[in-house]
Each structure stands twice: as C-alpha cells, then as structure tokens.
Amino acid sequence: MYGLAIAVIPILMGFASWARMTLHHLHGVMRYQRLKKRVGAERYTLEDFENATHIYIPPDAQESDPSAVEEEMAESAGVRTPLFQHMDQILNKETGSRFTLLLADSGMGKSAFMLNYAARNMLRLFPPFPIMVLPFNYARLFEDIDAVQKPSDTVLLLDAFDEDATAYEDHQSRLGEVMERVQGFRHVVITCRSHFFTSDREIPDETGVTRLGVRKAGVSAILRFNRLYISPFTESQVEAFLRRRYPFWRRQERNAARRIIKKAPDLTARPMLLSHVEKLVRSQEPLRSLAQIYARMVDAWLVREAGYIAPDKEGLRRFSHAVAMDIMLNRARRKQERIPFAEIEPLAERWNIRVQGGVLEQGRVLEQGRVLGARPLLNRDAHGNYKFAHRSFLEFFFLEAFLALPPSERPVIAWSELTKTFFLGMLYDSNAVGSRNRTKERMTQFQCVDLSGMDIARETLKYVAGTGRSLRKNTLMFNDHLWAVTLTDTNWESANLQNAQLIGAHFLASNLQNADLQGSDLTGANLSGANLAGADLSGAHLSGAKLSGANLIEANLIEAKLYVAKLSKAKLSEAKLLRADLSEANLSGANLSEANLSKAYLSGANLSEADLSGADLSGADLSGANLSEADLSGADLFGVGLTGAKLLRANLSEAYLSGAYLSGAKLSAAKLSGAKLLRADLSGADLSGADLSEADLSGADLSGADLSGADLSGADLSGADLSEADLTKANLSGALLRATNITSAKLSPENLKYALQAGAITTDSDQSNLPMTELTE
Numbered sequence: 026m027y028g029l030a031i032a033v034i035p036i037l038m039g040f041a042s043w044a045r046m047t048l049h050h051l052h053g054v055m056r057y058q059r060l061k062k063r064v065g066a067e068r069y070t071l072e073d074f075e076n077a078t079h080i081y082i083p084p085d086a087q088e089s090d091p092s093a094v095e096e097e098m099a100e101s102a103g104v105r106t107p108l109f110q111h112m113d114q115i116l117n118k119e120t121g122s123r124f125t126l127l128l129a130d131s132g133m134g135k136s137a138f139m140l141n142y143a144a145r146n147m148l149r150l151f152p153p154f155p156i157m158v159l160p161f162n163y164a165r166l167f168e169d170i171d172a173v174q175k176p177s178d179t180v181l182l183l184d185a186f187d188e189d190a191t192a193y194e195d196h197q198s199r200l201g202e203v204m205e206r207v208q209g210f211r212h213v214v215i216t217c218r219s220h221f222f223t224s225d226r227e228i229p230d231e232t233g234v235t236r237l238g239v240r241k242a243g244v245s246a247i248l249r250f251n252r253l254y255i256s257p258f259t260e261s262q263v264e265a266f267l268r269r270r271y272p273f274w275r276r277q278e279r280n281a282a283r284r285i286i287k288k289a290p291d292l293t294a295r296p297m298l299l300s301h302v303e304k305l306v307r308s309q310e311p312l313r314s315l316a317q318i319y320a321r322m323v324d325a326w327l328v329r330e331a332g333y334i335a336p337d338k339e340g341l342r343r344f345s346h347a348v349a350m351d352i353m354l355n356r357a358r359r360k361q362e363r364i365p366f367a368e369i370e371p372l373a374e375r376w377n378i379r380v381q382g383g384v385l386e387q388g389r390v391l392e393q394g395r396v397l398g399a400r401p402l403l404n405r406d407a408h409g410n411y412k413f414a415h416r417s418f419l420e421f422f423f424l425e426a427f428l429a430l431p432p433s434e435r436p437v438i439a440w441s442e443l444t445k446t447f448f449l450g451m452l453y454d455s456n457a458v459g460s461r462n463r464t465k466e467r468m469t470q471f472q473c474v475d476l477s478g479m480d481i482a483r484e485t486l487k488y489v490a491g492t493g494r495s496l497r498k499n500t501l502m503f504n505d506h507l508w509a510v511t512l513t514d515t516n517w518e519s520a521n522l523q524n525a526q527l528i529g530a531h532f533l534a535s536n537l538q539n540a541d542l543q544g545s546d547l548t549g550a551n552l553s554g555a556n557l558a559g560a561d562l563s564g565a566h567l568s569g570a571k572l573s574g575a576n577l578i579e580a581n582l583i584e585a586k587l588y589v590a591k592l593s594k595a596k597l598s599e600a601k602l603l604r605a606d607l608s609e610a611n612l613s614g615a616n617l618s619e620a621n622l623s624k625a626y627l628s629g630a631n632l633s634e635a636d637l638s639g640a641d642l643s644g645a646d647l648s649g650a651n652l653s654e655a656d657l658s659g660a661d662l663f664g665v666g667l668t669g670a671k672l673l674r675a676n677l678s679e680a681y682l683s684g685a686y687l688s689g690a691k692l693s694a695a696k697l698s699g700a701k702l703l704r705a706d707l708s709g710a711d712l713s714g715a716d717l718s719e720a721d722l723s724g725a726d727l728s729g730a731d732l733s734g735a736d737l738s739g740a741d742l743s744g745a746d747l748s749e750a751d752l753t754k755a756n757l758s759g760a761l762l763r764a765t766n767i768t769s770a771k772l773s774p775e776n777l778k779y780a781l782q783a784g785a786i787t788t789d790s791d792q793s794n795l796p797m798t799e800l801t802e
Contacts, residue, residue: 077136077137077140077141078137078140078141078144079300080266080269080270080300081137081141082258082262082265082266082269082296083107083108083109083138083141084108084133084134084138084255084256084258084262084296085105085106085107085108085255085256085259085262086105086106086107086108086111086112086127086253086254086255086256087104087105087106087253087254087256088104088252088253088254089254090128090219090225090254091254091256091257105256108138108255108256109142109145111253112125112142112214115212115251115253116154116180116211116212117153121251122232122248122249122250122251123210123211123212123213123234123248124204124212124213124215124232124234124248124249124250124251125212125213125214125215125250125251125252125253126215126217126228126229126250126251126252126253127214127215127216127217127253127254127255128216128217128218128219128228128252128253128254128255129216129218129219129254129255130218130219130220130295130442130443131218131220131295131297131416131417131441131442131443132295132296132297132298132415132417133255133257133295133296133297134255134296134297135184135185135216135217135218135255136160136184136185136216137296137297138216138255139158139182139184139214139216140158142156142182143156143158143182154178154179154180154211155175155178155179155180156179156180156181156182157169157173157179157180157181157182158182158184159181159182159183159184160183160184160185160188161183161184161185161186161187161188161189161192162185162188162189162190162361162362162363162412162416163361163363164359164360164361167206170206170207171206173210176207176209176210176211177209177210177211178211179210179211180210180211180212180213180214181207181210181212181213181214182214182216183203183207183213183214183215183216184216185216185217185416186200186203186215186216186217186221187217187218187221187416187441188362188416190356190357190359190360190361190362191357191360192221193356193357193439194357196221196222196227197229200229201233203215204232204233204234205233208232208234218441218442218443219254220441220442220443221441221442228252229250230249230250230252231247231248231249231250232247232248232249232250233247234247234248258296258299263286263299266296266299267279267282267283267286270282270299270302270303278303278306281306282302282303282305282306285302285305285306285312286299286302297415297417298318301322305318305321305322307325313450313453313454314449314450314451314453314454315446315447315450316421316446316447316448316449316450316451316454317450317454319417319418319421319447320421323342323418323421323422324338327341327342340376340377340378341376341378342425343376344372344373344375344376344378345403345422346422346423346425346426346429347372347375347376347426348364348369348372348403348411348422349413349419349420349422349423349425349426350423350426350427350436351364351368351369351372352364352412352413352419352423353419353423353436353438354436354438361410362412362416362419363410363411363412364410364411364412365409365410365411366405366409366410366411369411417443420441420443420444420447421447423444424444424447424448424451427473428448428451432472432473432516432518433472435472435473436473437473437519437521438475439475439477439521440474440475440476440477440521442478442479444475445475445476445479448474448476449476449479471515471516471517471520472516472517472518472519472520473518473519473520473521474517474520474521474522475520475521476520476521476522476525477521477522477523477524477525477541478523478524478525479525479526514533514534514535515532515535515536516535516536517532517535517536517537517540518536518537518538518539518540519538519539519540519541520537520540520541521540521541522540522541522542522545523541523542523543523544523545524543524544524545525542525545525546526545526546527545527546527547527550528546528547528548528549528550529548529549529550529551530547530550530551531550531551532550532551532552532555533551533552533553533554533555534553534554534555535552535555535556536555536556537552537555537556537557537560538556538557538558538559538560539558539559539560540557540560540561541560541561542560542561542562542565543561543562543563543564543565543581544563544564544565545562545565545566546565546566547565547566547567547570548566548567548568548569548570549568549569549570550567550570550571551570551571552570552571552572552575553571553572553573553574553575553591554573554574554575555572555575555576556575556576557572557575557576557577557580558576558577558578558579558580558596559578559579559580560577560580560581561580561581562577562580562581562582562585563581563582563583563584563585563601564583564584564585565582565585565586566585566586567585567586567587567590568586568587568588568589568590569588569589569590569591570587570590570591571590571591572590572591572592572595573591573592573593573594573595574593574594574595575592575595575596576595576596577595577596577597577600578596578597578598578599578600579598579599579600579601580597580600580601581600581601582600582601582602582605583601583602583603583604583605584603584604584605584606585602585605585606586605586606587605587606587607587610588606588607588608588609588610589608589609589610590607590610590611591610591611592607592610592611592612592615593611593612593613593614593615594613594614594615594616595612595615595616596615596616597612597615597616597617597620598616598617598618598619598620598636599618599619599620600617600620600621601620601621602617602620602621602622602625603621603622603623603624603625604623604624604625604626605622605625605626606625606626607625607626607627607630608626608627608628608629608630608646609628609629609630610627610630610631611630611631612630612631612632612635613631613632613633613634613635613651614633614634614635615632615635615636616635616636617632617635617636617637617640618636618637618638618639618640618656619638619639619640620637620640620641621640621641622637622640622641622642622645623641623642623643623644623645624643624644624645625642625645625646626645626646627645627646627647627650628646628647628648628649628650628666629648629649629650630647630650630651631650631651632647632650632651632652632655633651633652633653633654633655633671634653634654634655635652635655635656636655636656637652637655637656637657637660638656638657638658638659638660638676639658639659639660640657640660640661641660641661642657642660642661642662642665643661643662643663643664643665644663644664644665645662645665645666646665646666647665647666647667647670648666648667648668648669648670648686649668649669649670650667650670650671651670651671652667652670652671652672652675653671653672653673653674653675654673654674654675654676655672655675655676656675656676657672657675657676657677657680658676658677658678658679658680658696659678659679659680660677660680660681661680661681662677662680662681662682662685663681663682663683663684663685664683664684664685664686665682665685665686666685666686667685667686667687667690668686668687668688668689668690669688669689669690670687670690670691671690671691672690672691672692672695673691673692673693673694673695674693674694674695674696675692675695675696676695676696677692677695677696677697677700678696678697678698678699678700678716679698679699679700680697680700680701681700681701682700682701682702682705683701683702683703683704683705684703684704684705685702685705685706686705686706687705687706687707687710688706688707688708688709688710688726689708689709689710690707690710690711691710691711692707692710692711692712692715693711693712693713693714693715694713694714694715695712695715695716696715696716697712697715697716697717697720698716698717698718698719698720698736699718699719699720700717700720700721701720701721702720702721702722702725703721703722703723703724703725704723704724704725704726705722705725705726706725706726707722707725707726707727707730708726708727708728708729708730708746709728709729709730710727710730710731711730711731712727712730712731712732712735713731713732713733713734713735713751714733714734714735715732715735715736716735716736717732717735717736717737717740718736718737718738718739718740718756719738719739719740720737720740720741721740721741722737722740722741722742722745723741723742723743723744723745723761724743724744724745725742725745725746726745726746727742727745727746727747727750728746728747728748728749728750728766729748729749729750730747730750730751731750731751732747732750732751732752732755733751733752733753733754733755733771734753734754734755735752735755735756736755736756737752737755737756737757737760738756738757738758738759738760739758739759739760740760740761741760741761742760742761742762742765743761743762743763743764743765743784744763744764744765745765745766746765746766747765747766747767747770747785748766748767748768748769748770749768749769749770750767750770750771751770751771752770752771752772752773752776753771753772753773754773755776757776757779757780758779760783761783762779762780762783762784762785763783763784763785764784764785764786765780765783765784765785765786766785766786766787766788767780767785767786767787768786768787768788
C-alpha cells in the first residue's frame with residue numbers, strides 16, 4: 026500500500042500542475058477576448074496578455090528614481106506605495122495634472138502593469154471609467170487615438186514611449202506631437218524606460234498643455250507631468266512570486282530558484298526575468314552577468330523550438346538575428362519595431378523556417394496568433410506584424426547579430442542602456458579567467474560599438490562582485506593583475522564611447538581610429554601605442570593617462586584634460602588641442618607639427634626634442650615648460666607665456682613670438698634666426714650663444730638678458746630695451762638699433778661705437794664719458 030502511494034503521488038502532482046496550467050490558459054483566453062474590444066487589447070497578442078497576467082505580483086511605486094541610489098537595482102530609500110493604489114488615487118483626482126509619466130528600467134513591469142490595471146478595472150461589474158491601452162510601437166497609433174469615442178471620459182494608457190521609432194530621433198518633438206493629440210482625454214499615462222533619457226534633466230516636466238479655468242496665484246499655466254517610478258521587487262514580493270510559481274510539491278525547484286536569485290540580483294529588480302527563472306533553474310552553471318542570463322534563456326528557447334520550425338538551433342538563431350537587425354534598421358521607416366509578414370517571409374525562407382498559411386509553422390501550437398512555442402520570443406499581432414515578446418530580447422538578438430557582422434558592414438545605430446549592458450557582460454564573460462563557458466576567442470573587434478555615457482568602471486565592479494571575487498576599494502578597473510580583463514590589441518574603430526567612464530582602462534596597441542570619445546573619462550588609462558588617429562577626444566579626461574607612442578594624428582583634443590599625461594613620442598601632427606590642459610605632461614620627442622595648441626595650458630610640460638614646427642601656440646601658457654632642443658620653426662607663439670621656460674638649443678627659426686612672455690626663459694644656443702619677437706618680454710632671459718640673426722626684436726624687452734656670444738647680425742632691435750643686458754662678444758653687425766636703450770649694458774668698445782652710430786640711446790648725459798655703460802675688452 027505504501028509503495029502504491031509513492032507511485033501515485035507524482036502522477037497526481039503532475040496532473041494537478043497540468044490542470045492548473047490548462048485552467049489558467051482557458052481563463053486567460055476568455056479574459057483576453059473580453060478585453061480586446063474594450064481596452065484596445067487587440068494591439069497585443071494572446072501571448073503578451075498571458076505573460077503579463079500569469080502569476081502577476083503587483084509592484085510598488087515611488088516618486089524618486091530607484092536607480093539613483095548608490096547600488097544600482099537596490100531598493101530605494103524613497104517612500105514606496107502599492108502601484109495600483111497610487112494610480113487609483115491619481116486617476117480619481119478631479120484636480121491637478123491629467124498626465125502621468127511612469128518610468129522604470131527594462132523588464133520591470135511597465136507593460137504588465139498597463140494590461141493588468143486595465144483588466145482589473147474593465148472586468149469590474151461597474152467600471153469607474155473606460156480605459157484604452159495602446160502601444161507606442163504601432164504604426165496606427167494616432168488613428169486609434171482619434172477613433173476613441175468620448176475621450177473626456179476615457180483614461181488612455183500609452184505604453185513604451187522608448188519603443189517609438191520617431192522618439193529615437195527627437196523625443197521632445199515626438200512627445201509634443203503626442204500631447205497635442207491626447208490633451209482632450211480624462212487622463213493619460215505614458216510609460217517609458219527611465220534610461221531612455223540621457224539625464225534626469227532631459228525627462229520631460231511640462232506637458233505643453235495649457236491649464237483651463239481659474240488658477241491660484243503662483244500656479245503655472247502649463248500642466249506638468251506627475252512623475253512616478255516602478256520600484257524594484259522587495260524580498261517579500263520575490264518570495265510571493267516563487268511560492269505561486271512553485272507550489273509546495275515543487276519545493277526543490279523553489280529552493281534552487283532562491284539560490285539563483287541570490288547570485289543574480291538583476292532578477293529581483295526585473296520581474297520579466299523572474300518569469301523565465303525556470304530556464305535558469307535547470308542550468309547548473311553560475312551566472313555572472315545579465316547577458317549570461319539572457320543567453321541561457323535564449324539557448325533554452327532555441328533548443329526547444331529547433332526541429333519544429335527550423336532544422337537546427339543555429340539556423341533559428343541566425344533567423345532571429347536577421348529579424349532583429351531588420352527591425353532595428355527599418356523602425357524609422359515602419360514607425361514601429363515590428364516586421365510585416367510580407368517582409369519576414371523572405372528571411373524565413375533564407376533560414377529554412379517553415380511558413381504555412383501566413384504564419385510561421387511551429388508544429389505544436391495551433392492558435393493563429395501563437396508562434397514559436399509555448400512561451401515564444403517572437404509573436405504575431407492581429408495585423409500580421411511580428412515582434413519580439415519583449416524589447417530586451419530584440420536588443421539581445423540585435424547585439425549578437427551586430428557583433429557577428431564583419432566590422433565594415435556594421436551599421437551605426439544608437440544603442441539603448443540595456444544593449445550597452447549586454448555588450449559589457451559579453452565582453453567580461455569572454456575575458457574572465459576561470460570562466461567555464463569562456464568563448465574560444467577573446468572579443469577584440471568593437472568597431473562601431475556604442476557605449477556612450479556608460480560608467481564602465483562601475484559596471485566592471487558589479488561584474489567582479491557577481492563572481493564572488495574581492496576587490497580593494499577604489500581600485501582602478503581593467504587592471505589585468507586583478508582579473509585579466511584587458512582591452513589590449515582590440516579594435517574600436519568608429520565606436521561611440523561618448524561620455525563613457527573608462528577609468529584605468531587598458532587599451533594598449535588598440536585601434537580607436539575615428540572613435541567618438543568626447544567627454545569620456547580615461548583618467549589613468551593605458552593607451553600606449555594605441556591608434557587614435559581622427560578620434561574625437563574633445564573634453565575628455567586623460568589626466569595621468571599613458572599615451573606614449575600613441576597615434577593621435579588629426580585627433581580632436583579640444584579642451585581635453587591631459588594633466589600629467591605621458592605622451593612621449595606620441596604622434597599629434599595636425600591635432601586640435603585648443604584650450605587643452607597639458608600642464609606637467611610629458612611630451613618629449615612628440616610630433617606636434619602643424620598642431621593647433623592655441624590657448625593650451627602647457628605650464629611645466631616636458632616638450633624636449635618635440636617637433637612643434639608650424640604649430641599654432643598662440644595664447645598658450647608654456648611657463649616653466651621644458652622645450653630644450655624642441656623644433657618650433659615657423660610656429661605661431663603670439664602672446665605665449667614662456668616665463669621660466671627652458672628652450673636650450675631649441676629651434677625657433679622663423680617662429681612668430683610677438684608679444685610673447687619669455688621673462689627669465691633659458692634660450693641658450695637656441696636658433697631664433699628670422700623669428701618675430703616684436704614687443705616680446707625677454708627680460709632676464711638667457712640667450713647666450715643664441716642665433717638671433719635677422720630676427721625682429723623691435724620694441725622687445727631684453728633688459729638684464731644674457732646675450733653673450735649671441736648672433737644678432739641683421740636683427741631689428743629698434744626701440745628695444747637692452748638696459749643692463751650682457752652683450753659680451755655678441756655679433757651686432759648690420760643690426761638695427763634706432764632708439765634702442767643700452768643703458769648699463771655690457772658692450773665691447775666696437776659694439777658700443779656701432780650702437781651709438783646706429784641711433785642707440787643711453788640715460789647718461791655725457792656721451793663722451795658714458796659712465797653708465799661698461800666698456801668691455
């Protein structure tokens with residue numbers, strides 16, 4: 026008897042699970058059919074509706090951004106209230122704004138809330154008001170809005186502004202267009218990813234809709250958005266989901282899910298991922314990143330569906346890649362992130378996906394709108410358009426397709442925050458030491474990648490923390506002594522890394538040609554030998570960065586911060602360095618020919634043996650800089666500050682130094698032949714043995730300067746101040762000295778005689794004795 030019970034119990038449990046799922050499915054179909062005409066649910070598939078309502082745990086809401094806390098995805102310190110209750114209060118108010126912006130990260134339940142909230146209200150015996158749910162990712166959005174009868178009585182729920190193809194181009198104009206169309210509704214709720222906007226300041230505050238009626242003093246005439254955020258799940262909400270997902274007779278699976286969730290905190294913040302936890306429960310390998318979680322779910326789906334709609338798993342993967350890439354490339358033309366059957370059919374034929382009766386055949390499920398299995402990733406809507414079950418799967422497949430393309434064929438497309446997170450996860454997984462599923466080849470080809478605005482150092486820290494390894498506090502990321510993640514010898518040509526946080530990154534010998542790095546933080550990064558030709562580094566932070574031998578030809582470094590950077594022997598010819606901060610940087614032996622260094626800060630910089638020929642240094646600060654043996658021939662140094670600079674044996678021939686500040690500068694043995702030094706300040710400068718032949722020094726201040734042994738033949742010194750200057754053994758033949766002040770200057774008798782004959786002046790009234798002028802042998 027006991028043995029019989031042991032045998033029967035599993036059968037009964039299996040039957041109970043089957044009955045439970047079947048009843049839920051039938052109930053869902055009935056609810057879906059009732060909702061289709063009443064709330065616009067025909068814009069969603071039956072799968073969308075079932076996925077949204079199956080084991081739904083209502084989330085909380087808060088008025089502050091939960092991602093603004095120090096640890097991303099942690100529960101916010103803001104006040105949380107049940108979202109349904111909060112929305113009831115907003116929609117039942119007769120005063121205040123009629124527009125609400127509901128924000129959350131990807132997978133946190135924005136669409137699920139819309140469908141569940143509409144279902145709860147419209148399935149009531151006496152609904153308080155009619156509700157219409159419409160997705161932005163739909164070409165006929167405005168037609169459906171205009172078709173609503175009695176909009177003043179209707180609550181309009183507009184889902185996923187971030188998926189609107191037009192909003193990607195100009196979200197401000199698109200939102201203004203939408204608000205103009207919906208201003209007559211009782212209330213409008215718009216959902217959007219919080220990271221769709223680049224900063225909190227970009228999140229719209231004013232609706233553009235004018236407030237009607239009498240206003241109190243100080244109240245704006247323009248209605249403002251109510252801003253609301255969906256809170257990450259609490260531990261109790263996660264536990265409630267697990268208990269409903271795994272009844273008591275599946276306790277072992279429930280415990281396995283708990284262990285996975287503990288290791289992958291992203292699951293607790295994204296209810297959409299929780300709904301796929303079963304696929305992860307069956308896997309024994311550790312999860313390191315969000316990309317790995319999605320890869321595991323996608324692999325499970327591919328294995329299940331291969332053989333039903335495609336000959337093999339990889340064929341189905343390539344088909345999914347093709348669909349994702351097609352949707353992303355054509356979303357602007359279609360005005361939606363969906364693909365019509367007429368356009369998906371050629372892709373299906375190419376990858377041997379079976380097509381029958383206008384739908385993708387999947388063998389097991391017979392419903393017309395149900396595609397690719399029991400929990401599909403690709404669905405068909407009522408109008409025959411195909412879309413991924415969740416936008417995050419679209420982004421994951423797009424990224425896989427993008428990285429599989431030859432670099433020359435990669436499209437330039439702006440990436441979302443989630444796509445960037447996926448990419449970083451894939452990068453880390455491919456490089457991690459000890460990874461059991463490490464790719465055969467380390468990822469190296471990153472052309473046209475978009476990581477703009479990413480805090481890569483912080484993402485790295487999160488990944489390392491997820492592996493269970495320990496890190497010293499404030500340690501720079503990408504240190505191969507820590508965990509062997511390095512970007513050495515990688516290709517980032519034309520990649521978008523704008524405003525990225527790349528502190529301490531290792532890019533040794535990497536190709537960053539034409540990459541967009543403007544505003545990025547590369548403090549302490551190692552870019553030695555890297556190819557940055559034509560790269561945009563304007564406003565970038567490169568303090569302490571290693572750029573020795575780097576190729577920065579024609580790079581844009583306007584207003585870049587290169588304080589104490591190491592640029593020895595770097596190639597910077599024709600680079601733009603206007604107002605760049607290169608103070609105390611090491612540029613010894615660097616090639617800066619024809620570079621634009623106008624108003625750059627180079628105080629204390631080491632430019633010894635650097636090639637600055639033809640460079641524009643006008644208005645630059647070179648005080649205390651070392652320019653010994655540097656080539657500055659033909660350079661523009663107008664108004665340059667060179668106080669205390671070292672220019673020993675430097676080549677300044679034909680250089681333009683008019684108005685330059687060279688007080689106390691060391692120019693011993695420097696070549697200044699033909700240089701323009703009009704009204705330059707050379708007081709106290711060391712010009713001993715310097716070649717100043719044919720130089721224009723008219724009006725220059727050379728008081729107290731050491732010009733001993735200098736060649737001033739043919740130089741124009743008219744109006745210059747040579748008082749107390751040392752001109753011992755200087756060559757003044759042919760020099761112009763009209764109105765030159767030689768008071769107390771050290772001159773040989775021959776030079777003194779020549780100077781006076783040439784029109785030089787002295788403060789001594791007795792020209793015959795010349796007591797203020799020392800005659801030297």
